[in-house]
Amino acid sequence: MIPERLRYVDPVAMVDELRAHYPYEGSASELVKALKYRRETALVDLMAGAVSEVFDQWDPEPDFIVPVPIHRRRLAFRGFNQARLLCEKLPSDLVTEHLVRIRATKPQVELKPEQRAKNLIGAFRCSTSLVGKRVLLVDDVFTTGATAHECAKAMKEAGAVWVGVLVFAMRRR
Numbered sequence: 001m002i003p004e005r006l007r008y009v010d011p012v013a014m015v016d017e018l019r020a021h022y023p024y025e026g027s028a029s030e031l032v033k034a035l036k037y038r039r040e041t042a043l044v045d046l047m048a049g050a051v052s053e054v055f056d057q058w059d060p061e062p063d064f065i066v067p068v069p070i071h072r073r074r075l076a077f078r079g080f081n082q083a084r085l086l087c088e089k090l091p092s093d094l095v096t097e098h099l100v101r102i103r104a105t106k107p108q109v110e111l112k113p114e115q116r117a118k119n120l121i122g123a124f125r126c127s128t129s130l131v132g133k134r135v136l137l138v139d140d141v142f143t144t145g146a147t148a149h150e151c152a153k154a155m156k157e158a159g160a161v162w163v164g165v166l167v168f169a170m171r172r173r
Helices: 026-038 041-055 072-078 113-120 146-157
Strands: 017-023 064-067 099-101 124-126 134-142 162-170
Touching (some): 017 026, 017 041, 026 041, 026 162, 099 146, 113 146, 124 146
């Protein structure tokens, strides 16, 4: 069962529900940084397993699972999309690339919280209609919520009726 502190619902945001396996602190924070910035992909199995444990508790199951996309230049530099890797242990028939990043942005980690939302405006769009669909967005970490908000906004503009967010770790609120 997910501890209550790691479940969050904000009634005014684009995100309908947010769940995480760990708080973004200590070892969980170090794992995220090791994967993302030091390219320690051997950690994927452990981290994807944690994401899968949280997914297994989700009811009802979403129609689609969508990893947060990264821009093609960042993908070329890093060599992988960490959100996509975290989907490895989720039902592959549900994982899609319906969300695309259409604009390169500064890395969120370099920005102050109030700058993060502005940085991502217009950075995402859906490549297909999501009318009437329940979509689960997957990412490595949730800090300010700016990325999740902009992704959910794009998916709701494409017709999604519900957007949940599943992350490996999230900052405590």
